[in-house]
Amino acid sequence: MDTEHGWTTTPITAELVRGALELERTARGVLPHRLPARARAQCADAQLAMAESQPSGVRLAFRTRATAVELETVPTKRVYTGLPPRPDGVYDLFVDGRLAGQGSVSGGDVQTVDLAGGPGETRPGASGTLRFTGLADGVKDVEIWLPHDERTELVALRTDAPVEPVPDRGRRVWLHHGSSISHGSNAASPTGTWPALAARLGGVELVNLGLGGGALLDPFTARALRDTPADLISVKIGINLVNADLMRLRAFTPAVHGFLDTVREGHPRTPLLVVSPLLCPLHEDTPGPTAPDVEALRAGRLLFKATGDPAERAGGKLTLGVIRDELARIVAQRAADDPHLHHLDGRALYGEADAAELPLPDGLHPDATAQRRIGERFAALAFGAGGHFAAQGS
Structure with a gap:
């Protein structure tokens, strides 16, 4: 120091x-x-590169007597062609487990994204500094949660007293993988994403591999899950496979088995929960691919539409309904030999009544209120009494 x-x-x-x-x-x-470097080297998809470098669930954690903390970072701001500017990413400050402040960092690099398929570019910018002051004197545990949807290079951590790592609290580690909904799209802040909220309610340490657009049963993601220490694992499968129109049912079933086989190589007896898709009226019975609504983009509004034909289900095209049925069947089959494998229907987290009350603003992604509801429900169903992730004795 x-x-x-x-x-x-x-x-x-x-x-x-x-x-x-x-x-x-x-x-x-x-x-x-x-995602580790080996995984990143096996896929040149720009969307995946952007998503995995956005630090959803990532936080600095340290013990200190400091009353003032500065964090200098270089954020990457995204500008979507034809859409209003996005708000700056939010940092959440927690002190001894309680929210004690929020802030943002302006400036940084600027990445232009054209949803209509045009070329994008990234312009470099300067670092900015986030400062929290007036923290109570005395030894305390501090966490700074990084913006879940804003790539963040960490330049410097400055405090007015020394820091040290937080000792191991003995909490279980929950490793989760899913799509942009798990990534936290439309959440108000990094601790407002549904996995972060569920982790806090469940008293566990979160490792969130929710990857916007990237829950595609990729073997390198399965290996990352396999090789990451964890006490609890969940994988949420479905919506991105329909979005991308990536595979047919013939390929989907063995791909799910292969993905779970790989995870089990590193975690043979860890509780493993397979979560099927949340309700999404757009793709319940209509296959993908998903595409932006160009007319809405021209009007400055982001909406998505399904471009498949329901009749194509007969040829093996995937819909959310097809995926739910097949996931339930696969888990039931495997659970006969794997008592630690479980299934959760995603509609228990966000279903028809929720869609009527809290409709998906862009047709795909829950808003901040729905993110909170999903997190609370997952915590009750998974970590609550009788849940598959409940602590022993619960």
């Missing part, structure tokens, strides 16, 4: 970062990744 102008600068190392699978040293600092 070195001290300058009353600030102590602490190197940002793996001991202070939770929820990331890897830290990449860059020219500007440290970039958290939610």
